[in-house]
Amino acid sequence: MKSKILTTALALIISCSVAIAQNKTKSTEKQTSTTKTQMAMDSVYYTCSMHHDVNLDKPGKCPTCGMTLKKKTMEMTGTKNKKMEAMKTYTCPMHPEVKSDKPGKCPKCGMDLIVKK
Numbered sequence: 001m002k003s004k005i006l007t008t009a010l011a012l013i014i015s016c017s018v019a020i021a022q023n024k025t026k027s028t029e030k031q032t033s034t035t036k037t038q039m040a041m042d043s044v045y046y047t048c049s050m051h052h053d054v055n056l057d058k059p060g061k062c063p064t065c066g067m068t069l070k071k072k073t074m075e076m077t078g079t080k081n082k083k084m085e086a087m088k089t090y091t092c093p094m095h096p097e098v099k100s101d102k103p104g105k106c107p108k109c110g111m112d113l114i115v116k117k
Helices: 002-041 078-085
Strands: 042-049 071-072
Touching: none
Parallel strands: none
Antiparallel strands: 042 071
């Protein structure tokens, strides 16, 4: 009789522990999902000072030159971003007379064009 009570109590304790662990996992998944959604809304990205075409979703080093990436945020306003993108002028760091409305390579030296500030 005591053996059955102990076995039942042990089974109850184990099932409660499993239920609590699953609840914590679901809570953590929900927080992670919320954080990802918020990050997408804030549009946080990391870019290289020299290579503006490098845009990564996490900090690190530029794959082209090895410089530390800088954190940037972009407002998610739709048409405003499209207008801002259209207003950008790209130029060569070595040949400022070379200008373009989109990123690319300098026709004179082959360097990546950067956003003119």
